[in-house]
Amino acid sequence: MYTKNFSNSRMEVKGNNGCSAPIIRKPFKHIVLTVPSSDLDNFNTVFYVQPQYINQALHLANAFQGAIDPLNLNFNFEKALQIANGIPNSAIVKTLNQSVIQQTVEISVMVEQLKKIIQEVLGLVINSTSFWNSVEATIKGTFTNLDTQIDEAWIFWHSLSAHNTSYYYNILFSIQNEDTGAVMAVLPLAFEVSVDVEKQKVLFFTIKDSARYEVKMKALTLVQALHSSNAPIVDIFNVNNYNLYHSNHKIIQNLNLSN
Numbered sequence: 001m002y003t004k005n006f007s008n009s010r011m012e013v014k015g016n017n018g019c020s021a022p023i024i025r026k027p028f029k030h031i032v033l034t035v036p037s038s039d040l041d042n043f044n045t046v047f048y049v050q051p052q053y054i055n056q057a058l059h060l061a062n063a064f065q066g067a068i069d070p071l072n073l074n075f076n077f078e079k080a081l082q083i084a085n086g087i088p089n090s091a092i093v094k095t096l097n098q099s100v101i102q103q104t105v106e107i108s109v110m111v112e113q114l115k116k117i118i119q120e121v122l123g124l125v126i127n128s129t130s131f132w133n134s135v136e137a138t139i140k141g142t143f144t145n146l147d148t149q150i151d152e153a154w155i156f157w158h159s160l161s162a163h164n165t166s167y168y169y170n171i172l173f174s175i176q177n178e179d180t181g182a183v184m185a186v187l188p189l190a191f192e193v194s195v196d197v198e199k200q201k202v203l204f205f206t207i208k209d210s211a212r213y214e215v216k217m218k219a220l221t222l223v224q225a226l227h228s229s230n231a232p233i234v235d236i237f238n239v240n241n242y243n244l245y246h247s248n249h250k251i252i253q254n255l256n257l258s259n
Helices: 051-067 077-085 107-122 129-143
Strands: 002-005 010-014 020-024 028-031 044-048 090-106 155-160 165-175 183-195 210-225
Touching (some): 051 077, 077 210, 107 129, 129 165
Antiparallel strands (some): 155 165
């Protein structure tokens, strides 16, 4: 499944003669892929990268899989930091490990609050509307239409009662475009959600529903110098054919960091 998105946004630069010349962003396709994999994957992954960097995005995601407890899908924040610190040609931009929601709130309002927090944790200025629309849709999916995700690998129902539902929900975003420059940014994040409603009702929540929520968020943003791959598509989805730690002498610099 894919949808076409054409950007009409322009930038202007000054030429040698002092005249302005428009820089027109290239059109792009937003493609959603569902592929078989022999590798354990407990993230709801969203990649916003050029094709030659899919390999890198996949293997960064696979690296952070090691921070997830396979028994209960709990995201170990300290383990994630250890993994991040061991990835070459990379740097940690920002981290977050705290409660972010403790209130009775409409889900649509909570989604906007969490989107702003993610923008802050990402630590990069990303101007792509399409990317942020994908982020918003993924956050909505953390709290709505859960009946369609009940058995997915990124969600774990860890405490249920007649008056409360608690679950883990793991997401990973990767972005590489003109805003990130010579690096790829990866943002693994985990929501620990507790809502004062029974599970059967939570499964069918919409963005217009309200409830008492407590949400803890664990996240970090890591950037790694780009290295492209021309591997056949079959090899791209086989982690055994790729080495995340191969030699790369690019230097991480000139990041477009938000304040």
